[in-house]
Amino acid sequence: MAFAITQTCCADASCVSVCPVNCIHPAPGEPDFGRTEMLYIDPGTCIDCGACADACPVDAIFPAGDLTGPPRAYVEINAEYYAGQDVLAQASVAPNFHRWAPPAFPRVLPSDFAPLDVAVVGTGPAGMYAVEDLLLHTDSRVTLVDRLPVAGGLVRYGVAPDHPSTKKIGETFARFLDHPRLKLRLGTGIGAARDLAGRHDAVIYAVGATEARRLGIPGEDLPGSLPAAAVVGWYNGHPDLASVDLSAERVVVVGAGNVALDIARILTAGPDALAGTEIAPAALAALRSGKVREVVLLARRGPETAAYTRPELLALAARPDVGLVVDAHDARIAAAIDGAEPGDKAALLRELPREAVDWSSPPPDGRRIVLRFHSSPLAVCGDTEVRGVRASGPAGDVEITAGRVVRAAGFRGAPLPGLPFDDDSGTVPNTAGRVEGRPGTYVAGWIKRGPSGGIGANKACARETVGALLEDAVAGRLPARRRRARLTAKLLRRA
Known part of the structure; x- marks a missing residue:
């Protein structure tokens, strides 16, 4: 019997990448991705392997036959998403498989790409997805900063306590806090975080939208x-x-x-x-x-x-x-x-x-x-x-x-010291995460796009921002003064 996605879906698409038959939609790159309330498993295509349930960071995926009581409604909700769609028209070689998109490689880093020093301000989902991207896909060294004494941001202080499955995504993020290339600085205010700019190649602000x-x-x-x-x-x-x-x-x-x-x-x-x-x-x-x-x-x-x-x-x-x-x-x-x-x-x-x-x-x-x-x-x-x-x-x-x-x-974002701010939208003006007029400074999450989307929406948002940062680094657009400050520090240590 097929699996079904239930209420606590965070829509970060961790399940999509492990599905062997491409039966979870909307997937990243598809028009509906980020616009639906959750992701859905096609019961006519699912082969009951359970890979998606193992990958889900919030325990939202279960065998359809195991769902009873109110959660049983999600069997029909998953099926409804595919009702009326011509699955055979999407098939590639057999009716049990959805068509795969052609492979895409949006990032290509030079083989001699030097490690970056990046500061990330905010330990909520947007900040942690940026940290995950930098640590897993580059050799960057990350300084993670938060003004509160406990990491977690929206997951820790915004998710209702009777939603323990949703809060479980915090465990996924927490595994990066003791990564050997990460320095964690809690209890550090935004003013102090601003000083990080002179000691890092780039700074990503992922501070959320805190004002009502x-x-x-x-x-x-x-x-x-x-x-x-x-x-x-x-x-x-x-x-x-x-x-x-x-x-x-x-x-x-x-x-x-x-x-x-x-x-x-x-x-x-x-x-x-x-x-x-x-x-x-x-x-x-x-x-x-x-x-x-x-x-x-x-x-x-x-x-x-x-x-x-x-x-x-x-x-x-x-x-x-x-x-x-x-x-x-x-x-x-x-x-x-x-x-x-x-x-x-x-x-x-x-x-x-x-x-x-x-x-x-x-x-x-x-x-x-x-x-x-x-x-x-x-x-x-x-x-x-x-x-x-x-x-x-x-x-x-x-x-x-x-x-x-x-x-x-x-909610709406609050102005950040030293950064431009659009009072109408409550965001920092940016292009794909690049802060206007501030080379080497980036934003991710709600302070970037406004308070829309759940936890999983921050994954694609942070990936776009990190992609812009890496693109700027490859093109030599990061501020030279930051590179000189880092080089000077290295020379002093060797002296």
């Missing part, structure tokens, strides 16, 4: 209104973030992306279920004594185009101890759900209860998450602290009574 996007509505800075990063960092034990008050019975999360779903899931989770995870002890204690019974996800868009991915919604709907309800305040919501085709996001909501919620009343007994689509936040209400959120609706504005508001409207 503003909602631009009255009251969003009231006490009790928090950015999503503050909540995510809190339950992951980020050293910079304070505790979160969970004394409110209802919490409104503005946004409906995967981060918003993570927050809703953690705030409504039974503490005992989280006790065996990597959740911060202080957060677990707060959940045990907290009063949160209802989390409202406020989504501007409809259920057919919601920002969350299908795998994340499936995981949310599968929880037996927490209710999931659709607020039936707008006729467009029911029309989108009932008219959805199989495989559409809206179709996943078809079996959920729909309710006209009275937002002036306290939450009902038990714990639940309410999805309110086609509703924009207009103001965070309150005088000295949050009292609720005024939101739009077809019958007029409504105030959703709540004691806490979490703003999960996305």
Whole structure:
């Protein structure tokens, strides 16, 4: 029986390179790569060898016959991706094999290419994929820098603690931390990292997008209104973030992306279920004594185009101890759900209860998450602290009574000392990772392309940046002053 890829797919394509029959798609170089929610195994082509499961860094691949309960849905989800495709038209020599692309060699380094000294700033996925590329495919010496005392970046402080499989990719990255050609410098701020430029041939900044996007509505800075990063960092034990008050019975999360779903899931989770995870002890204690019974996800868009991915919604709907309800305040919501085709996001909501919620009343007994689509936040209400959120609706504005508001409207990069910055996009202006006007300086990850894509998207991003760096090195475009500084240091050591 074929294998199937499940919810925790990181889409970094480690599985693609080991498949002997090319049955995992979209693959790097294909139009859909980086645009789909996950990768998919063609059940008609898979030969059940299990190589992909061995290579998967996040334990997302299983024999289809072993999947039971809610994960069983991924057997159909994998097959759906290939429905309607003419597999025989793609075949090369037999109907069991997809056509292979011609071999490509995008990098050709001279045989006498001298080792480079490269500094990488940031130990999250983008930085670590760049480190992996440099250490495995060149003779470079790497100095890896992070301002925090613990390596990991987004994997350590951004992935929800009840997603241990996703966090496992950190083990893949960690094996490079004691590589003989790598120096690890933790607890080093960006200002100190800037000094690395004079001692290295190149510097790659992979610092992510750390600032919350503003909602631009009255009251969003009231006490009790928090950015999503503050909540995510809190339950992951980020050293910079304070505790979160969970004394409110209802919490409104503005946004409906995967981060918003993570927050809703953690705030409504039974503490005992989280006790065996990597959740911060202080957060677990707060959940045990907290009063949160209802989390409202406020989504501007409809259920057919919601920002969350299908795998994340499936995981949310599968929880037996927490209710999931659709607020039936707008006729467009029911029309989108009932008219959805199989495989559409809206179709996943078809079996959920729909309710006209009275937002002036306290939450009902038990714990639940309410999805309110086609509703924009207009103001965070309150005088000295949050009292609720005024939101739009077809019958007029409504105030959703709540004691806490979490703003999960996305992230943006922050300016870096000495580098150009595009305030509109929240990124460092670059071409294929090359920072404009700064030879020898590069960016990778969200600070390069904006906060889009999951962990695996950073692999191709970092590879492009490292490729640009190597191309510049071969062409002699790296700053001569850095080469002279390194040569001078060597001569002094020999003297």
